[in-house]
Amino acid sequence: MGKDLKGKELGTGLCQGKDGRYIIRWTDNYGKRHTKYANKLKEAKEILTVEKYKVQMWQDTETNTQITLNNLFEIYMDVSKQKLAKSTLINKVEVYNKYVRNLLGDLPIKKINKQTIRKYCSDLEDKDGYNPKIALVALKPLFRFAVAEEYIIKNPTQNVVCANTRIKKSKGERDKVLTNNEQKELIEFLLKSNYLCKYAYLFLLGSGLRIGELLALKVEDIDIENNYVNVNKTVKEVLNNGKKVVVAGATKSKAGNRKVPLTELSLLAYTEQLKMFKQNGIILKSKDILFPLLSLKLKKIKNKKAINEYARVRTWNEQFRRLVAKCRELHPDFPMITPHSLRHTFATRCYEGEISAKAAQSWLGHSSTVMTQYYQHLTEENIKPDIARLSTIMKL
Numbered sequence: 001m002g003k004d005l006k007g008k009e010l011g012t013g014l015c016q017g018k019d020g021r022y023i024i025r026w027t028d029n030y031g032k033r034h035t036k037y038a039n040k041l042k043e044a045k046e047i048l049t050v051e052k053y054k055v056q057m058w059q060d061t062e063t064n065t066q067i068t069l070n071n072l073f074e075i076y077m078d079v080s081k082q083k084l085a086k087s088t089l090i091n092k093v094e095v096y097n098k099y100v101r102n103l104l105g106d107l108p109i110k111k112i113n114k115q116t117i118r119k120y121c122s123d124l125e126d127k128d129g130y131n132p133k134i135a136l137v138a139l140k141p142l143f144r145f146a147v148a149e150e151y152i153i154k155n156p157t158q159n160v161v162c163a164n165t166r167i168k169k170s171k172g173e174r175d176k177v178l179t180n181n182e183q184k185e186l187i188e189f190l191l192k193s194n195y196l197c198k199y200a201y202l203f204l205l206g207s208g209l210r211i212g213e214l215l216a217l218k219v220e221d222i223d224i225e226n227n228y229v230n231v232n233k234t235v236k237e238v239l240n241n242g243k244k245v246v247v248a249g250a251t252k253s254k255a256g257n258r259k260v261p262l263t264e265l266s267l268l269a270y271t272e273q274l275k276m277f278k279q280n281g282i283i284l285k286s287k288d289i290l291f292p293l294l295s296l297k298l299k300k301i302k303n304k305k306a307i308n309e310y311a312r313v314r315t316w317n318e319q320f321r322r323l324v325a326k327c328r329e330l331h332p333d334f335p336m337i338t339p340h341s342l343r344h345t346f347a348t349r350c351y352e353g354e355i356s357a358k359a360a361q362s363w364l365g366h367s368s369t370v371m372t373q374y375y376q377h378l379t380e381e382n383i384k385p386d387i388a389r390l391s392t393i394m395k396l
Contacts, residue, residue, distance in 0.1 A: 206265030
C-alpha cells in the first residue's frame with residue numbers, strides 16, 4: 001500500500017515521491033516491472049486502471065482476441081469514472097444498453113470492421129424508435145479508446161457516416177430561433193394564458209440560460225440590487241441507491257459559472273413568479289427553488305413540498321412541446337420549437353442589438369466566441385441591413 005506525502009493511503013501500485021509527483025508501479029504478465037509518473041492523483045489512478053486491464057486482457061493474445069465490445073465498454077466506463085460527470089456516465093450507459101449491448105455487444109472487437117458498423121447502422125434505420133446517428137456517437141469514443149490503449153490497430157468507426165435519421169420533425173418544425181414577430185407572439189400568448197409555468201419560459205427567453213440552469217436557480221440567485229442572475233449550477237440526474245434522482249450540480253463548464261444581466265423580460269418573469277406564489281399563499285424564501293415544476297393543468301399551488309424538489313429537464317421539455325402546440329392553435333405558422341430554441345433566440349437578439357461577441361459569449365456561458373456565433377442566426381430581418389450595404393457596393 002503506497003502513501004502520499006501526508007501519509008494518506010493511496011492503494012496498491014501508487015505512492016507520492018518527494019518531488020510531489022505520483023509514482024505508478026505494476027507488473028505485467030511476464031513478470032516485468034513498470035513505472036510511470038503523473039503530476040496529479042486523478043491522472044495516476046487513470047493510468048493504473050488502464051495498465052491493470054492491459055495486464056489482465058491485452059498481453060495474453062488468445063484472451064485479447066476474445067474481448068467483446070461489452071468487455072471493452074466495461075473497461076472504458078471504469079476508466080471514465082475518474083474524469084466524467086456522473087450524469088454523463090448515466091447517459092452513456094443508457095445509450096449503450098439501448099443501442100449496442102444486445103446488438104453488437106457480444107462480438108469480439110477484433111472482428112468488428114467498417115462493414116460491420118455500416119450494416120449495423122443500416123439495420124437500425126429499419127427499427128422503430130432507434131436513431132443510428134446516436135448509436136454512432138456512442139461507438140466512436142469507445143473505439144478511439146480501444147485504439148489509444150492498443151486493443152485494436154484501426155478504428156472501424158472512423159469516416160463512417162449514417163443515413164438520415166428516422167426520427168423526423170413535425171410539419172412546420174424549425175430548429176433554433178424565433179423571428180422578432182414570432183417572439184412577440186410567444187410572449188403575448190404566455191402572458192395572456194393561465195399556465196402557472198409560463199414565467200419560467202419567459203425567464204428562459206429573457207436570459208438565454210440553458211434549461212437545466214434555469215431549473216437549478218434559487219430565489220437567492222437573483223440579485224435585484226445589482227441587476228443580474230448568478231448562474232453557478234445546473235440540474236442533472238444521478239444514481240442514488242440504484243434509483244435516478246435529480247440534483248443540482250456543477251455547470252457544463254467553467255465558463256458556465258457567470259453573471260447574466262436581468263433584462264426587462266427576465267425581471268418581469270421573476271417578479272410575477274414571486275407574486276403568483278404569494279397569491280397562492282406561499283412566500284418563496286431565498287433557499288427555495290425559483291421555478292419548481294408547475295404542470296399545465298395546475299390551477300392553484302397547494303403542494304409546498306414541490307418548492308424544494310428539482311424537476312427533470314425532460315419533463316420541462318415535454319411540457320413546453322404541449323405549450324407550443326397550444327400556441328400554434330392561435331398562430332398556425334408558429335414553429336414547433338424547444339426550450340433550447342429560446343437560448344438561440346436570445347443569442348440572435350444579442351447579435352441584432354450589436355452586443356459585442358465577448359459580452360454575448362460571457363452571458364451565454366460559452367468557452368469561445370465560435371460557439372456563440374453558431375448560436376447567432378441570420379434571419380430575413382437581421383440580414384436586411386447587410387443586403388442594403390451590399391447593394392450600395394455592387395452598383396453598375
